[in-house]
Amino acid sequence: MRIITADSYLEEERNTTTLEQDNQNLDKTVLEIIQKVRQTGDQSLYDYTEAFDGVKLTELLVSEEEFTEAAELVDGNFINSLRQAKQNIEEFHQKQLEKSWFFHKSSGITLGQMITPIGRAGIYIPGGKAAYPSSVLMNVIPAKLAQVEEIAIVTPPQKDGKVNPYVLTAAREVGVDTVYKIGGAQAIAALAYGTETVSKVDKIVGPGNAFVARAKKWVFGDVAIDMIAGPSEICVAADGSAPTAYIAADLLSQAEHDERARTFFITNSTTLAEKVRNEMYIQLEMLERKDIIKASLQDFGRIIITKNEQETFDLINQIAPEHLELMMENASDKLPFVKNAGAIFLGNYSPEPLGDYFAGPNHTLPTSGTAAFSSPLGVYDFMKKSSIIQYSQEALLKASEPIIHLAETEGLTAHANAIYQRRDGKNAQK
Amino acid sequence: MRIITADSYLEEERNTTTLEQDNQNLDKTVLEIIQKVRQTGDQSLYDYTEAFDGVKLTELLVSEEEFTEAAELVDGNFINSLRQAKQNIEEFHQKQLEKSWFFHKSSGITLGQMITPIGRAGIYIPGGKAAYPSSVLMNVIPAKLAQVEEIAIVTPPQKDGKVNPYVLTAAREVGVDTVYKIGGAQAIAALAYGTETVSKVDKIVGPGNAFVARAKKWVFGDVAIDMIAGPSEICVAADGSAPTAYIAADLLSQAEHDERARTFFITNSTTLAEKVRNEMYIQLEMLERKDIIKASLQDFGRIIITKNEQETFDLINQIAPEHLELMMENASDKLPFVKNAGAIFLGNYSPEPLGDYFAGPNHTLPTSGTAAFSSPLGVYDFMKKSSIIQYSQEALLKASEPIIHLAETEGLTAHANAIYQRRDGKNAQK
Numbered sequence: 032m033r034i035i036t037a038d039s040y041l042e043e044e045r046n047t048t049t050l051e052q053d054n055q056n057l058d059k060t061v062l063e064i065i066q067k068v069r070q071t072g073d074q075s076l077y078d079y080t081e082a083f084d085g086v087k088l089t090e091l092l093v094s095e096e097e098f099t100e101a102a103e104l105v106d107g108n109f110i111n112s113l114r115q116a117k118q119n120i121e122e123f124h125q126k127q128l129e130k131s132w133f134f135h136k137s138s139g140i141t142l143g144q145m146i147t148p149i150g151r152a153g154i155y156i157p158g159g160k161a162a163y164p165s166s167v168l169m170n171v172i173p174a175k176l177a178q179v180e181e182i183a184i185v186t187p188p189q190k191d192g193k194v195n196p197y198v199l200t201a202a203r204e205v206g207v208d209t210v211y212k213i214g215g216a217q218a219i220a221a222l223a224y225g226t227e228t229v230s231k232v233d234k235i236v237g238p239g240n241a242f243v244a245r246a247k248k249w250v251f252g253d254v255a256i257d258m259i260a261g262p263s264e265i266c267v268a269a270d271g272s273a274p275t276a277y278i279a280a281d282l283l284s285q286a287e288h289d290e291r292a293r294t295f296f297i298t299n300s301t302t303l304a305e306k307v308r309n310e311m312y313i314q315l316e317m318l319e320r321k322d323i324i325k326a327s328l329q330d331f332g333r334i335i336i337t338k339n340e341q342e343t344f345d346l347i348n349q350i351a352p353e354h355l356e357l358m359m360e361n362a363s364d365k366l367p368f369v370k371n372a373g374a375i376f377l378g379n380y381s382p383e384p385l386g387d388y389f390a391g392p393n394h395t396l397p398t399s400g401t402a403a404f405s406s407p408l409g410v411y412d413f414m415k416k417s418s419i420i421q422y423s424q425e426a427l428l429k430a431s432e433p434i435i436h437l438a439e440t441e442g443l444t445a446h447a448n449a450i451y452q453r454r455d456g457k458n459a460q461k
Numbered sequence: 462m463r464i465i466t467a468d469s470y471l472e473e474e475r476n477t478t479t480l481e482q483d484n485q486n487l488d489k490t491v492l493e494i495i496q497k498v499r500q501t502g503d504q505s506l507y508d509y510t511e512a513f514d515g516v517k518l519t520e521l522l523v524s525e526e527e528f529t530e531a532a533e534l535v536d537g538n539f540i541n542s543l544r545q546a547k548q549n550i551e552e553f554h555q556k557q558l559e560k561s562w563f564f565h566k567s568s569g570i571t572l573g574q575m576i577t578p579i580g581r582a583g584i585y586i587p588g589g590k591a592a593y594p595s596s597v598l599m600n601v602i603p604a605k606l607a608q609v610e611e612i613a614i615v616t617p618p619q620k621d622g623k624v625n626p627y628v629l630t631a632a633r634e635v636g637v638d639t640v641y642k643i644g645g646a647q648a649i650a651a652l653a654y655g656t657e658t659v660s661k662v663d664k665i666v667g668p669g670n671a672f673v674a675r676a677k678k679w680v681f682g683d684v685a686i687d688m689i690a691g692p693s694e695i696c697v698a699a700d701g702s703a704p705t706a707y708i709a710a711d712l713l714s715q716a717e718h719d720e721r722a723r724t725f726f727i728t729n730s731t732t733l734a735e736k737v738r739n740e741m742y743i744q745l746e747m748l749e750r751k752d753i754i755k756a757s758l759q760d761f762g763r764i765i766i767t768k769n770e771q772e773t774f775d776l777i778n779q780i781a782p783e784h785l786e787l788m789m790e791n792a793s794d795k796l797p798f799v800k801n802a803g804a805i806f807l808g809n810y811s812p813e814p815l816g817d818y819f820a821g822p823n824h825t826l827p828t829s830g831t832a833a834f835s836s837p838l839g840v841y842d843f844m845k846k847s848s849i850i851q852y853s854q855e856a857l858l859k860a861s862e863p864i865i866h867l868a869e870t871e872g873l874t875a876h877a878n879a880i881y882q883r884r885d886g887k888n889a890q891k
Contacts, residue, residue, distance in 0.1 A: 109870055112863035123572055126562065134556070141793075141807075142553055142821055147800055149834050162871055197870055233834040248682060252689040255834035259682040280875070280882040287875040314882075319874045363571075363851060370577055377571075377851035380883060384876040385852060388867040389860055391572055392848030404579050404663040404685035406846035416836035418822030421793060421807035422815060430819055433542035437818040440539055440627055441592055444749045445710075445717040446814040452710040452744075453810060 032294070032311065032332040034304050037346050040335050044349075057245045064242075065220040065249055072226035079217040086192045086212075091228050093194055093210040098203055101196035109197065113164060113204055116389050120172045123391030127410040128176060139423030146414050149255070151181040151230060153222035154207075155237035156198055158187040158214055163238075164201035165387065169394045170237045170408065171205040177413035182207050183232065185222060187214025214239075216246035223250035236408060238395065257408055261399035262331070264293035265383055266352035266372075268343055269307075271300050273358035273379055278303075279310035281356055281382050286327040287320040294332040295350060297343050304334045344368040351402040354383045371403045428454055462724070462741065462762040464734050467776050470765050474779075487675045491646045494672075495679055498650035503657045509647040516622045516642075521658050523624055523640040528633055531626035539627065543594060543634055546819050550602045553821030557840040558606060569853030574846050579685070581611040581660060582843060583652035584637075585667035586628055588617040588644055593668075594631035595817060599824045600667045600838065601635040607843035612637050613662065615652060617644025644669075646676035653680035666838060668825065687838055691829035692761070694723035695813055696782035696802075698773055701730050703788035703809055708733075709740035711786055711812050716757040717750040724762040725780060727773050734764045774798040781832040784813050801833045858884055 035043075067075045073091065081087050133143035154170045157163055167184065174182050184207055186194055194212055202210055211229060213221055219239075225231030235247060236257035247256045265285035269278055282294050298304055311328075315321050337343045344365070347355060351371035359365060362377040369375060373396030374386050387394045397405035422430070431454045438446035465473075497505045503521065511517050563573035584600045587593055597614065604612050614637055616624055624642055632640055641659060643651060649669075655661030665677060666687035677686045695715035699708055712724050728734055741758075745751050767773045774795075777785060781801035789795060792807040799805055803826030804816050817824045827835035852860070861884045868876035 108866050112866040112870075115863045116867060119566075122566070126564070127574070132556065136549075136552070136821070140820075144557070144822075145796065145799075145805070150800065165867055165871065251681065252678060252831070255831075276882050276886070277879070280879040284873070284875040284879045287873060314878065318878060319872075324875065366575065366849070369575075369847070370580065371845075372847050374848040374850060375575070377849065378853075380854045380857040381850050381852045382857075382879040382883065384864055384868055384873075384879050385857065385860065386848070386850050387876060389864045390570075390850045390852070391566070392574075392850060396848075397845075401682075401685075402845070402847070404845060407848050409846065411841075415801075415827075415832070415834060416839065417799065417802050417832070418804040418816070418826075418837050419796070419807065420804060420811050420816050420820045420822060422811045422820070423808075424810045427810040427812075427815065430815065433545045434814055434819045436538050436542040437546060437595055438814055440542075441595065442749075443714070443717060443814075445714040445754065446817065448744065448748060449707070449710040449714045449812040449814050452706050453812065456706070 032308055032328045032334055034308065034334040034336060037335055037337045037342050040333060040346070041349065057241060061216045061242060061245045061249060064216040065246060068217050068220035068226065069224050073228050076213050076217055076221055076226060079215065080188065080213060083215055084187050085190055086188050088188065088192055088212055091211050091213060093199065093212060097193060098199055101194070101199035102203070104196040105200045110200070113168070113201060116165070117168055117172065117204060119389060119391040120168055121176070124173050124176050124393070124410050127173070129411065129414065133419065137426070139426035141419065141421040143419035145417045145419055147417065148177045148179050148414050149233040150179070151183070151232040152179045152413060153232035153235045154182065154184045155218060155235065155239045155243055156184055156186040157239055158189070158195060158198065162195040162197040164197040165394065166238060167198055167201035168205060171202070171207055173393065173408060173410045174413045175206060177410045179413050181209070181230065183209040183211060183222070183230065185211045185213045185218040187218075188212040216242045219243055219246035219250055223254045234413065236395070236412065257395065257412055258397055258401065258405055262291035262293060263288045264295070264352055264398060265354040265356065266295040266297060266347060266350055267356040267358060268297040268347060269303065269358040270298065270360060271303055272360045273303075275303070275306045275310045276314070277379055277382065278307045278358060279314050282307070282332070283311060283314055283318060283324055284382070284384055285354070286324040286332060287318065290323055290326040291331060292327045294328060295352065296334045297337060297346055299337045299339055299343060301336055304336055308334060347372065351400045353396045353398045353402060354386070356381070356383065373397045373402045373407055424453075462738055462758045462764055464738065464764040464766060467765055467767045467772050470763060470776070471779065487671060491672060491675045491679060494646040495650040495676060498647050498656065499654050506643050506647055506651055506656060509645065510618065510643060513645055514617050515620055516618050518618065518622055518642055521641050521643060523629065523642065527623060528629055531624070531629035532633070534626040535630045540630070543598070543631060546595070547598055547602065547634060549819060549821035550598055551606070554603050554606050554823070554840050557603070559841065559844065563849065567856070569856035571849065571851040573849035575849055576844050576846055578607045578609050578844050579663040580609070581613070581662040582609045583662035583665045584612065584614045585648060585665065585669045585673055586614055586616040587669055588619070588625060588628065592625040592627040594627040595824065596668060597628055597631035598635060601632070601637055603823065603838060603840045604843045605636060607840050609843050611639070611660065613639040613641060613652070613660065615641045615643045615648040617648075618642040646672045649673055649676035649680055653684045664843065666825070666842065687825065687842055688827055688831065688835055692721035692723060693718045694725070694782055694828060695784040695786065696725040696727060696777060696780055697786040697788060698727040698777060699733065699788040700728065700790060701733055702790045703733075705733070705736045705740045706744070707809055707812065708737045708788060709744050712737070712762070713741060713744055713748060713754055714812070714814055715784070716754040716762060717748065720753055720756040721761060722757045724758060725782065726764045727767060727776055728764075729767045729769055729773060731766055734766055738764060777802065781830045783826045783828045783832060784816070786811070786813065803827045803832045803837055
């Protein structure tokens with residue numbers, strides 16, 4: 032893991048390609064898959080699952096027996112932990128619920144904003160060998176709270192043709208019965224356009240690999256998507272008050288996600304920088320996924336030395352990290368300096384895994400600097416707004432002059448006519 | 462304008478291509494433009510402006526003198542109307558401002574959602590011959606209320622190399638000084654990636670032609686966008702109580718936007734359907750833009766006869782119209798049946814132009830059925846959320862078991878290690 036200055040980090044950044052460029056090379060494959068799914072529906076889903084996941088399925092939908100079987104495979108400890116997490120996630124997201132509002136602007140005028148849930152949501156859960164029951168909770172709970180009527184999960188099957196039992200159990204715990212054994216770009220295409228078996232949805236959310244991310248970009252517009260997720264990232268900013276072992280452990284925890292995970296440690300103490308690096312090498316050796324961690328740290332790990340706190344926060348806002356840990360004295364007093372971050376963890380006892388699994392806020396967060404303009408997944412992702420306008424005859428007549436002026440300035444005379452008809456009533460019929 | 466049944470409308474719809482498919486044929490040109498702007502910056506902007514807008518510019522930025530000159534060209538009536546509209550738009554959007562919130566979940570635990578503005582917004586305003594000062598208001602005001610620090614407008618120049626004076630005056634009225642004479646895909650690329658003159662923004666909003674819409678899709682992910690706008694549309698649903706002339710005028714006003722604008726009239730009264738069609742032919746003849754209107758109605762106008770009110774609302778929700786006018790008795794009582802619509806106009810005296818220019822709610826609305834999952838442009842488009850998590854040592858230790866369980870279930874042992882380090886402290890150093 033390299034130790035560099037803030038300036039040299041910024042210079043490095045200027046020379047990297049963007050997420051958009053990185054992914055254009057997938058387009059040929061991804062577009063072909065989308066096209067095929069639109070043309071041949073279910074058949075293409077069976078074919079791609081055989082080709083990519085190595086499984087010949089006879090059914091796409093997970094059966095009731097499979098749910099039952101899964102429930103028998105998971106242990107009680109897991110269920111208890113899952114339920115505690117679920118409760119925390121529900122409590123936090125409940126607070127995101129927004130209400131429709133109306134107001135009477137003046138006599139005869141009512142304006143408002145009506146909030147309604149989307150009709151159908153599709154949730155992508157990564158699969159194969161790994162199990163991500165936490166992603167099931169984080170993606171389904173906000174949709175349920177928004178009162179989305181239909182929720183379907185898609186997830187690639189294991190080699191034995193089954194879905195990971197932890198994922199299935201989590202799905203049942205949050206009340207989702209519709210789980211399809213489909214992964215990759217083909218799953219996104221099926222959700223976006225529908226097939227014989229899979230209903231078209233209004234919005235697709237959830238993390239996935241590069242093919243999934245790219246397919247989401249392509250179907251975006253015909254359907255809503257949550258975000259185009261890049262590799263996961265953490266930024267720990269610490270002063271001398273933070274325990275070295277904690278900093279090291281948190282950086283390592285992020286690096287284990289995958290070889291492209293990005294890890295930043297920012298401090299103005301060179302001593303602390305050295306100590307953290309040494310501690311990372313010690314802890315690393317006892318970690319199962321040390322090969323992934325080493326690769327990730329080598330390519331995408333940076334310890335950045337800043338001149339002062341101002342530079343630290345400038346850099347944080349420039350990186351706009353998915354996860355930001357502030358391990359500083361009086362960390363919560365520093366919040367006003369943070370402009371861009373997906374989730375902010377304050378103090379020495381708020382490590383990222385607390386947020387990944389348990390605390391309540393969502394773990395689906397904007398990556399690759401998109402926290403500069405995006406938000407964590409939330410209840411608001413599953414709701415939409417409609418404006419309401421109601422004028423009385425008198426109120427409209429009073430407003431007629433400026434409307435006609437503006438319409439005529441824009442050369443839209445038929446717009447003006449809609450007002451003239453009501454004001455002058457030449458052709459008004461009943 | 463054809464009169465058809467709801468069933469035959471739905472059958473027609475199933476056989477049309479999607480917005481996404483329609484636009485893929487622009488990709489070659491659009492991607493080439495984006496690439497060029499990234500490579501050669503300002504120079505490419507001058508070149509494309511010469512090629513596409515027929516103007517050889519010497520400056521991209523509108524000068525102070527040009528603002529002054531514009532102010533002298535516009536009339537007082539326009540300014541007064543603009544200011545009344547501005548006040549209404551500000552009053553409505555003010556109510557969309559959200560507050561950050563925090564709560565103490567239990568002893569030692571603080572969770573929250575912090576809301577901050579995006580840093581820089583770029584606003585596309587269509588140009589050339591037409592003037593859209595109303596779009597300046599509708600796009601800038603929510604950004605200003607969100608306290609976006611830097612706002613830049615891009616708009617294609619007129620043949621004389623100047624920007625429409627109404628657009629410039631509107632920009633000044635809402636406090637935007639940075640206006641670039643750039644249009645098309647090249648303007649979107651400049652905003653997304655920056656050039657020598659144009660600063661890279663965090664989000665691009667505003668309406669544009671097909672090239673602009675497609676370029677927005679391509680840069681999406683590297684930068685946020687509001688939506689991918691398709692042709693504008695209206696859906697008027699009326700019962701026998703609605704004046705024929707008003708319905709006809711409102712349908713015509715939508716059709717004048719462009720040849721691809723979509724116009725729906727839904728009613729269960731065949732008599733009303735016939736009367737409205739006849740009235741449209743009468744009013745049409747006196748309208749300036751009758752050629753556009755005729756073309757639009759012929760290709761994209763539909764009068765749809767439904768069997769009953771239930772079918773009317775099912776159809777509305779299926780179309781998910783950008784603008785919905787309910788000209789029915791007790792129109793506001795019907796609101797609960799509307800699931801999908803960008804803006805809803807209630808009663809006989811709330812015609813669409815009232816919303817386009819004046820009432821206060823935004824006129825940038827989801828088109829082409831995307832109201833099923835998208836919202837009007839609003840203050841929320843210029844803000845983003847960050848989650849806040851702060852646990853005390855005691856609170857974390859109490860939560861340690863379930864976090865470790867869940868992390869280990871997912872095979873992420875370095876995540877578990879971040880908790881172990883804090884609980885068991887084997888390597889904890891200070």
